Amino acid sequence: MTGRSGAGTVIVGAGHAGVQLADTLRTGGYPDRVVLLDAQDTAPYQRPPLSKEYLAPDGAPEPVPLRGERFYSDHGIELRPGARVRAIDRAARAVLLDDGTAVDYATLVLATGAEPRRPPVPGATLPGVHGPVTLADARALRAALPGARSAVVVGAGFIGLEFAAVARAHGVEVTVLEAAERPMARVLSPTMSDYFAGAHTRMGTELRMGEALASIEEDRGRAVAAVGATGRRYPADLVLMGVGVAPRVALAREAGLRVCDGVAVDTRLRTSDPSILAIGDCATFPAPWQGGEWVRLESVQNATDQARHAAGTLLGVEEPYTEPPWFWSIQGEHRLQIAGVPRAGDEHVILGDPERGRFSVLGFRGGVLGAVESVNRPADHAAARRVFRHGLSLTPERAGEPGFDLKSYAARASVPG
Amino acid sequence: MPRIIYHNGTAEPNVVEAADGTSVMRAAVANDVPGIVGECGGQAMCATCHVYVRAEHLDLLPEMSEDEEEMLECTAAPRDEKRSRLSCQIVPGPGLDPIEVDVPADQI
Numbered sequence: 001m002t003g004r005s006g007a008g009t010v011i012v013g014a015g016h017a018g019v020q021l022a023d024t025l026r027t028g029g030y031p032d033r034v035v036l037l038d039a040q041d042t043a044p045y046q047r048p049p050l051s052k053e054y055l056a057p058d059g060a061p062e063p064v065p066l067r068g069e070r071f072y073s074d075h076g077i078e079l080r081p082g083a084r085v086r087a088i089d090r091a092a093r094a095v096l097l098d099d100g101t102a103v104d105y106a107t108l109v110l111a112t113g114a115e116p117r118r119p120p121v122p123g124a125t126l127p128g129v130h131g132p133v134t135l136a137d138a139r140a141l142r143a144a145l146p147g148a149r150s151a152v153v154v155g156a157g158f159i160g161l162e163f164a165a166v167a168r169a170h171g172v173e174v175t176v177l178e179a180a181e182r183p184m185a186r187v188l189s190p191t192m193s194d195y196f197a198g199a200h201t202r203m204g205t206e207l208r209m210g211e212a213l214a215s216i217e218e219d220r221g222r223a224v225a226a227v228g229a230t231g232r233r234y235p236a237d238l239v240l241m242g243v244g245v246a247p248r249v250a251l252a253r254e255a256g257l258r259v260c261d262g263v264a265v266d267t268r269l270r271t272s273d274p275s276i277l278a279i280g281d282c283a284t285f286p287a288p289w290q291g292g293e294w295v296r297l298e299s300v301q302n303a304t305d306q307a308r309h310a311a312g313t314l315l316g317v318e319e320p321y322t323e324p325p326w327f328w329s330i331q332g333e334h335r336l337q338i339a340g341v342p343r344a345g346d347e348h349v350i351l352g353d354p355e356r357g358r359f360s361v362l363g364f365r366g367g368v369l370g371a372v373e374s375v376n377r378p379a380d381h382a383a384a385r386r387v388f389r390h391g392l393s394l395t396p397e398r399a400g401e402p403g404f405d406l407k408s409y410a411a412r413a414s415v416p417g
Numbered sequence: 418m419p420r421i422i423y424h425n426g427t428a429e430p431n432v433v434e435a436a437d438g439t440s441v442m443r444a445a446v447a448n449d450v451p452g453i454v455g456e457c458g459g460q461a462m463c464a465t466c467h468v469y470v471r472a473e474h475l476d477l478l479p480e481m482s483e484d485e486e487e488m489l490e491c492t493a494a495p496r497d498e499k500r501s502r503l504s505c506q507i508v509p510g511p512g513l514d515p516i517e518v519d520v521p522a523d524q525i
């Protein structure tokens with residue numbers, strides 16, 4: 001009897017993390033079953049284009065697949081679209097599906113991602129109010145954009161503003177409502193926020209900062225306007241809810257696993273049950289680059305790097321997860337790249353010229369570089385990733401010296417030796 | 418349908434007939450050519466679609482954008498000043514059919 005090992009690895013969620021994990025397990029020679037379950041009925045697809053080129057006036061109608069059609073069967077990965085997991089039975093080591101069947105596991109990996117938050121205001125679920133996360137959402141937006149005259153975006157986060165830029169390219173009048181005082185306030189330095197506020201205003205978008213959503217007005221069963229907390233009414237043929245996402249942790253919580261924001265994992269990405277791992281948007285992990293603090297990230301880099309690492313854990317490599325994070329966002333012509341994670345209270349040094357639309361903001365905490373936000377300066381981003389990978393300790397004094405160049409600093413300091 | 422020939426350091430190259438307008442990266446992912454990742458979906462943001470283009474094509478390649486030029490500093494495998502490109506930025510067409518590329522050992 002092989003016992004449990006025949007049951008192999010079951011992965012819940014075939015998004016960026018789940019698919020990468022299945023791939024790396026097979027590349028690494030994992031011998032047992034790999035089952036990849038996803039509630040969605042579609043072949044696994046890339047998320048980032050869905051708020052960018054997929055919605056552009058000349059965007060291709062088909063989503064970008066994460067892998068080729070034959071990939072899963074060729075690699076002995078049992079992909080099951082349309083299989084939603086409704087519970088984990090830890091005692092029986094099985095997951096229970098919506099259709100009443102069960103799938104046994106030796107190892108279970110939660111890669112369930114995150115779901116859009118819907119603010120608890122009247123009208124938030126009316127037809128005409130869109131979520132920004134799934135392919136189905138994006139298809140609905142793609143169909144609605146060409147005929148829309150006006151759109152309201154609730155929330156000036158990455159996805160909301162990417163959508164605002166693309167809607168402007170369709171000639172739609174766009175208003176963005178944001179409760180905070182500046183766009184992307186939680187994730188960018190004030191300098192970078194201000195730059196993007198200016199950029200969107202120049203694209204013709206109206207930014208209403210300090211304006212929270214109070215309700216959505218209905219006419220004949222459809223959303224027709226958003227109403228702000230100030231009482232002001234913003235007519236809208238479509239409303240996009242871009243107020244962020246919440247990790248999908250219900251399965252873990254109901255199974256009694258430790259949850260703190262996301263599913264809590266250790267440096268090997270194991271949950272409080274050693275036969276269950278969690279990766280990607282749904283996982284909270286101790287970040288070595290932040291003194292071991294709990295962190296949860298929503299990015300392709302984090303999803304795929306954690307997937308590769310989890311595969312290592314399952315193949316017997318016992319190493320802590322330490323990958324430095326990076327992220328990108330494309331809003332019209334403005335290409336934002338972030339290495340590290342910006343934090344409130346960082347001390348800033350600016351390289352380049354915000355006036356000319358090419359600059360980087362270096363964020364330091366405790367005298368050490370913590371994040372580099374770059375717009376239209378990929379060389380700085382590339383250099384920053386090197387700096388973090390090699391654990392170099394750039395100081396604000398050094399970065400502030402006249403003529404300082406991040407690329408030459410990274411090149412010189414990271415020469416192997 | 419341009420032909421793309423991917424050399425992975427194995428005896429047999431991977432030969433793909435790509436749909437018109439498809440980038441060298443997209444064609445590799447759709448056809449499970451190993452060694453090309455394409456994590457950002459083709460936006461010149463990730464540098465995980467790095468290839469070495471064979472010398473005979475170099476004169477006919479589309480010019481490099483500044484973004485591509487700068488992101489090539491991020492590749493996992495060493496950059497070759499002449500032959501390194503981001504394969505998401507190359508769409509084969511007249512003069513580049515077939516196109517032959519060498520896939521580096523590492524992308525991450």
Ligand SMILES: Cc1cc2nc3c(=O)[nH]c(=O)nc-3n(C[C@H](O)[C@H](O)[C@H](O)COP(=O)(O)OP(=O)(O)OC[C@H]3O[C@@H](n4cnc5c(N)ncnc54)[C@H](O)[C@@H]3O)c2cc1C
Nearest residue numbers: 013015016017039047048085112113280281298299300303
């Ligand atoms: C529109 C959009 C644009 C983005 N743009 C960028 C960008 O530019 N750059 C960037 O770095 N990141 C971007 N992101 C974020 C990035 O896509 C996510 O961080 C990444 O997809 C996380 O991967 P994941 O596998 O953890 O989750 P996901 O990719 O969300 O996959 C989770 C999967 O789990 C499935 N699932 C959940 N619960 C169950 C269940 N009970 N049973 C079965 N299946 C289940 C879901 O159906 C889903 O397919 C964007 C996200 C979106 C939505």
Ligand code: FES
Nearest residue numbers: 455459461464505
């Ligand atoms: S696919 Fe990301 S840089 Fe080419």
